Amino acid sequence: MITSKIIAAGKAVPAKIVTNDDLSRLVDTSDEWIKSRTGIEERRISQNETTTDLAYEASKAAFDKYKIDPATIDLIIVATISPDNFMPSTASLLQERLGLNNRHVMAFDINAACTGLVYGIQIAHKFIQTGSAKRALVVGSETLSRTLNWEDRSTCVIFGDGAGAVVLEASDRGIIADYTNSLGDPDLNLAIPALPLKSPFADEMTCSPSCMTMNGAEIFKFASFAVKDAIVHVLEKSGLTMDDIKFIVPHQANMRIVSKISKVMHIPVEKFYVNIKNYGNTSSASIGIALDELLDSGQVHPGDKLILVGFGGGLTWGAILVEF
Numbered sequence: 001m002i003t004s005k006i007i008a009a010g011k012a013v014p015a016k017i018v019t020n021d022d023l024s025r026l027v028d029t030s031d032e033w034i035k036s037r038t039g040i041e042e043r044r045i046s047q048n049e050t051t052t053d054l055a056y057e058a059s060k061a062a063f064d065k066y067k068i069d070p071a072t073i074d075l076i077i078v079a080t081i082s083p084d085n086f087m088p089s090t091a092s093l094l095q096e097r098l099g100l101n102n103r104h105v106m107a108f109d110i111n112a113a114c115t116g117l118v119y120g121i122q123i124a125h126k127f128i129q130t131g132s133a134k135r136a137l138v139v140g141s142e143t144l145s146r147t148l149n150w151e152d153r154s155t156c157v158i159f160g161d162g163a164g165a166v167v168l169e170a171s172d173r174g175i176i177a178d179y180t181n182s183l184g185d186p187d188l189n190l191a192i193p194a195l196p197l198k199s200p201f202a203d204e205m206t207c208s209p210s211c212m213t214m215n216g217a218e219i220f221k222f223a224s225f226a227v228k229d230a231i232v233h234v235l236e237k238s239g240l241t242m243d244d245i246k247f248i249v250p251h252q253a254n255m256r257i258v259s260k261i262s263k264v265m266h267i268p269v270e271k272f273y274v275n276i277k278n279y280g281n282t283s284s285a286s287i288g289i290a291l292d293e294l295l296d297s298g299q300v301h302p303g304d305k306l307i308l309v310g311f312g313g314g315l316t317w318g319a320i321l322v323e324f
């Protein structure tokens with residue numbers, strides 16, 4: 001049966017490192033609080049890199065490292081909640097930067113918050129399985145720093161900027177099971193408001209600032225459910241057990257969520273690949289950045305099976321079980 005295989009990964013992060021101590025000079029926080037509550041030690045924050053720049057650099061890194069000709073890409077999906085423009089899409093701008101303007105390429109953005117890369121991989125996988133695409137580039141890219149209220153210590157310490165890219169192509173082995181889900185959250189426990197209605201015909205509207213807001217405790221509860229639910233679903237769909245899985249690459253949101261899942265599901269914590277201490281939570285970019293680092297570390301061998309699992313605003317969640 002035709003499936004799709006991940007044949008490349010790449011990442012890009014801004015040059016500027018912002019430590020917990022740097023943040024303690026901006027808001028009332030401390031390295032000890034941030035490290036003990038989240039596992040984060042530092043994050044990268046853009047000084048001038050845009051979401052498109054980071055998406056391009058991550059894609060180029062994947063192409064260069066795995067010797068892939070960009071001209072062979074016929075589908076580009078960018079997952080982002082912090083695009084440079086509402087229009088054109090980041091994917092269209094990326095297409096231009098990659099020199100693919102005169103090619104037959106489908107390019108579009110998706111918003112599934114921190115589950116964006118998992119959603120993007122699933123969509124690309126379906127296009128490949130139906131023969132509508134041969135090689136797909138899926139990128140999660142964020143400059144979340146532009147969405148943060150830098151006076152709100154409960155959110156500004158958690159997030160960072162970056163991009164992670166993967167390339168998929170048709171193969172007889174690769175993705176074994178995929179699962180995505182969503183629930184419309186009426187309470188907006190995790191949100192970034194966009195533009196207020198402002199035409200001459202609009203009812204009077206309160207203009208809300210476009211900053212991220214988060215109910216941390218509710219999101220923690222949701223994440224604990226969502227990661228387990230997604231892992232259970234892909235294992236069930238594939239007929240495999242946790243013993244068959246070499247690594248889990250989770251959305252890098254909080255080390256305490258990983259520890260909790262590890263405990264509740266009796267999965268050794270070493271099975272989770274975690275790099276949150278270096279980058280913070282980079283939303284749709286985090287799984288791609290982590291996967292790229294894991295592949296670079298030489299710990300994944302042909303035949304190894306991994307679970308990529310994400311959760312985020314929406315609320316959305318999902319997982320991909322893939323053989324390398």
Ligand code: ACO
Nearest residue numbers: 029030033037114153154157216217219220253254312313
């Ligand atoms: N530094 C110091 N103190 C702080 C900070 C900070 N940066 N932020 C909050 N506090 C204070 C609070 O004001 C509160 O003080 P109070 O007791 O005087 O009122 C105290 O610390 C405890 O606050 P809590 O919110 O209860 O802290 P908690 O232990 O729950 O940790 C956290 C907060 C880290 C946000 C946690 O709830 C969490 O990790 N939630 C999940 C968040 C997450 O993963 N979000 C992203 C997922 S989805 C996505 O990626 C988009």
